[in-house]
Amino acid sequence: MSVIHYKTIGIIHTPFTSADATPIQPTGAAGVKGTIHIKQEYQDGLQDLDGFGKIIVLYHLHHVQQEHLVVTPFLDSRSHGVFATRAPTRPNPIGLSILTLNRVEQNILHVENVDMLNESPVIDIKPYIPSVDSFADEHIGWLAKAHEQFKHAQSDNRFSKNR
């Protein structure tokens, strides 16, 4: 199976219309609100999602049109393999953000801590389950020195299509 086809299940709306000045992780977008509009044909899949405090959102990084296997990420001046970073220029430009779910109104999810570009196509939503998804005190390699900057760092246009 060399090519895999996925479909857009919804669109996320955020205040960020340009890669310039978009937070690079949800921890840098604390309190920033957005909405995910799930296509009506998938609305039945949202049943009982409102009981969860956080959701994992997978989305297509639709502005990325380059692929770089070695990147200099926003948080470092040295280069690293793209799979050792969360940089967007991956072979498959899939974004993963863990968002706070405030409420569900029919096919619209009201979310918080959005760090994605406006109109990013959503491809999956999963409930965040701490007993499965939460691990503390893991080794974090090159990020050990830099990861506190996630709270403040913003992206620039180094990975966007206009460069």
Place this chain on the structure above:
Amino acid sequence: MSVIHYKTIGIIHTPFTSADATPIQPTGAAGVKGTIHIKQEYQDGLQDLDGFGKIIVLYHLHHVQQEHLVVTPFLDSRSHGVFATRAPTRPNPIGLSILTLNRVEQNILHVENVDMLNESPVIDIKPYIPSVDSFADEHIGWLAKAHEQFKHAQSDNRFSKNR
């Protein structure tokens, strides 16, 4: 953008060749070892990954050929929207597992706690970063009663193509 194309970047090898008796989450596969063979053309992207203790693996659930928006998951006798579960019959059958990374040898990742079917196509690997990805004490909806069972529950063939 209605159809999104991704490519297989590697294949994961696990002891599980049938949906019957495959653990349903990495917490149920503690200590089970596997390997991810990244295609050589993507090997440069692995640089510095070995510093991370855990990785997020996104993979294609290649045995799933059904789509059900409302499912009765392995851990409950009641039905829920598929986006409120980790069941595989999603509109886009993408699996997400957080694995322990033991070591990297060239293009081969030696991993632990594998809960996926053998030969699942891998589409992305990201470093697990606790300050970004770890949240405790969130509301977990319908799972509040059931989630301890992740450690013991195994799948059956209810979602596989042979049923």
